[in-house]
Amino acid sequence: MANILAVDDEPAILAIIQNVLGKDGHRVTAVQDPRCIPAEGLARYDLILLDVMMPHLDGFALCKKLRACVDCPILFLTAKTDESALVQGLETGADDYIGKPFGAAELRARVSAHLRRETREHFVSLAFAGAHFNLSSRQLVVGEGGPPTNLTKSEYAICEFLARNQGQVFSKEQIYENIFGLDGASSDTTIATHIKNIRAKLDAQGYAPIKTVWGIGYKWDD
Amino acid sequence: MANILAVDDEPAILAIIQNVLGKDGHRVTAVQDPRCIPAEGLARYDLILLDVMMPHLDGFALCKKLRACVDCPILFLTAKTDESALVQGLETGADDYIGKPFGAAELRARVSAHLRRETREHFVSLAFAGAHFNLSSRQLVVGEGGPPTNLTKSEYAICEFLARNQGQVFSKEQIYENIFGLDGASSDTTIATHIKNIRAKLDAQGYAPIKTVWGIGYKWDD
DNA sequence: ACTATTTTTAAAGAATTGATAAAGATTTTG
């Protein structure tokens, strides 16, 4: 299950995408006007689908802009099927280029392949000097072969999010948005309290990976 | 530049691959008989290209076997262009499926896209001779791979502003306005004090990029 | 030597974080 952003000026195409990928359990956010892409909270998407030919904004230019601030797979989904367009698309930083008319099965398979790859890479990389995440059982193990830390769902989610973006600083709002979605309006103290509780549990095991960056937020540093 | 393994029973195709990708500086190892794939040293390949229909061994089965012990991108390159074959190919663990006859440009673009993704830059940075800014984590690192300088929010903001406009001189008022907005009425000493504190921290690391332009203001010069 | 400007010092004021505790949700258990 993944968060997917789909941008296309044709509502019919958006509906198909939403239908096809929804069946696989993904949450699809459909945007018809590329100018309305949420600037904040882009980080919470696991994959982005883009049309090339849209009014108001060129898909290639949009891809370049998105790529500058986003790390997830970007896939073009377009009627422009000539090879030079494909090359141009991939060179703007996209990861795949699917020609219309596309089959539902191909769309599903390609989206799955890209998502699978993300987890494949992350699985290997989510081990640190002082601890490692067991991503399938959603547990954090401090040290070597010890018992898993007894974190709650939210606490684990915060840890995994910060750890996946090791070194990067996030504000409390950003953390909340990335974990609970944009809708949830929360006070700063929510995340602050979670962080405090996480630190209490990890400190008890002699592990302190969450650093405060004063005035900005928190980061995972191990 | 990458190590690429290409498996295809047709020598002509292998030659084309070797020629096309060789021009991009990649080292292509060509294997005509899938049974001869080196069991050892598979990990040294950054990307694998597979044919589907080969004598002696099915490409899909081969992909599954490879995927079990290898983490790099696997791309099918095949004449079987129907959708169900594509879906089957991606489901065996491959990352892409390119139909023959393929254009040289498409092959290059797709291979580059997959390699690029492996090493995708997670942090946007602003680099100078003696230091670089990690813009995503809002940190200034002096020298090569050293620890980030411990700057406060305002101090970092001033540094980034001056650095972004390298060489340009700004008065204290201009600096204050650009960072805190027009509304903030501040005395000159506010910025002067910040500059002093920044210099103290950077001087301690043997780095002095902020120059005073007497009677005018300050500039970043590195 | 004089003046204007910058740098330093030191301390008051403002903002942010961390800790404590308790109310509101949710899930588990009997």
Next chain:
DNA sequence: CAAAATCTTTATCAATTCTTTAAAAATAGT
């Protein structure tokens, strides 16, 4: 289905850190 346990969110306040200010000392230019 209700009670109990657990988790999430909120409010409040102390502790910490940062920002701003005022005034003295140092420095550059004329």
